[in-house]
Amino acid sequence: MAIRLKEKRILSFILVAVALLALFVFSINRGSMQVSYGELFRGLFFEENETVSIIFDLRFPRIIIAVLSGAALAVSGVLFQAVLKNPLADPGIIGISSGAGFISALIVAYAPIWFFFTPVFAFLGGMLACVLVYGLSYKNGFSPLRIILVGVAVNAVFTGLSSAFDSMSGQNYTDASELLNANISMKTWEDVRLLAGYVVIGLVLAMRIAGSCNLLALEDKTVRSLGVNVTVLRVMVSAVAVLLASITTAVAGAISFVGLIVPHMGRLLVGNEHKVLIPFSALLGAFIMLLADTTGRLIAYPYEIAPAVIMSVVGGPVFILLLKRSDKPYGG
Template sequence: MKEKRIAAFVIMLILLVGLFFAAVNIGSLKISFQELLKGLFVEYNQDVATIYDLRFPRIIISMLAGAAVAVSGVLFQAVLKNPLADPGIIGISSGASFAAVLITAFAPTLFFFTPFFAFLGGVAAFIMVYSLSWKGGLSPLRIILVGVAVDAMFTGLSSALNSMSGGNMSGVAAIVNGNITMKTWDDVKTLIPYVVIGLLLAAAFSGTCNLLTLEDKTARSLGINVNVMRIIISLIAVLLASISTAVAGIVSFLGLIVPHVGRILVGSDHKALIPFSALFGAFTFLLADTVGRTIAAPYEVSASIIMSVVGGPFFIILLRRSKKYGR
């Protein structure tokens, strides 16, 4: 098993690096690897400068957002003990999106604080889902059903604001539709600290995630305050989902697909699953974005649409195979 994990990590790193350089070179401007390195570190090159300003931010945002959403999915599945949990499905992403849309539409001067307000929106959705799902305890099935309703509500509100703003692709609509075409280095600088902090916190609680997958009585006998740990880890998951939503928009099913494939490749130990899901999530979202901007060139299909097209059938397959929820 250890050798399989190491092989999975190595292969994923190679695929991610290869996809990164492929994504850099896909488009109207094409340069060799040597020209790229020379233009970045040795002497000025107009083509390299253009790629650096236009493609690099988009690629880095795709990787950061993909890693954040994937790890958020891992954490939610551990906390809820539900293989169908995903920040998009249970309404967290739409709550964060609505808050980001409000700030973008009515307080654009607070642009750099958008991830923070998106986090507050995600927390609000999180509180709504958990409180409305509580009925003498938390049922994973109730959380999913309530989450779908909350997701629909916030999605409708965001779409209404998008229509009121005129439906332009800058600002509000970019968040609603998950469009990352015009992202800049400012967006990268806004996203990086939140993602790094969130991923480090997720890694720090990886051992606790393993314990939460046990029966509650067993976890308590090991000295774990189950309810407190669930809330803390859920807030970390909300943070990761919200910050990515604030910059890249809602990305459905990424937090569902990546953890499942990750468990097949590296097992269920969260100490390996969380870092692998971060790598695989970065690869998956970057691949979706790269496919989206090449499949109908010169037009583009947003990465969120690609993920929805792929993730929908994947979710149906999981639902049908699940003994508990698929009857």
């Protein structure tokens, strides 16, 4: 049985990695500018080609940001579901992304000189939303239903505050609105460098605490009997989850349901062991996010649909299905 599970895990990793690579290559050459793959290869590595240079500067950053965002959001979802013992937890649904997005939009609109510190402010906004959700939903323990309901309410408040930017004019307000709408079409290599540094740090930290996530699946008294401070452990895991979700929101915008769908798919394919689930979710999340972005570019060409919209259309029904099928106790 263990050998069969190991083989299933290896096969799942290989299939998702190959699918991601194939989608990456496919997505590169889809749009108003197209070249043969041979010409693309030569233009990237051997000879100067103006069309390839344009594709490299405009399309590559967008694709890489989609990949990094998907990986970060998926792992954030895994961590939140572990710390809350709630299979329906997602940084977008419970308000973490909207809190980070609102603070990021404030910086872009009113203090653009601090633009490069936006990820830091986004993290503070995400932590604020996290504290609100945890604080308002705690009542003699955490109830999965209360967490979701409070999270939806916190999400609605921050989303309502953020929607004000859509009705304002001026370049700074327009930039803030594009951030909130998760428009990644005009991202640059500078955005890639900004996002990549924080995401890599977050993913490394997530792998370091993977064993702690396994402990959180146990009863609190059992964990305490092992000499572990459960409260400190939850805060630590939550901080990493907020970091990943907030940094992604600061660069790519608020995107929901990636952190909900991917962990469920991951558990079906590789099981509940977080040392395996976390890297697999990062890989699968990158594929799902890039697929959403590529679909949004092609489905209504020459117009584009933001990946956040695609994920909402797909994720909404999935969320309802999971809610109906969940056998968790929703009392209190």
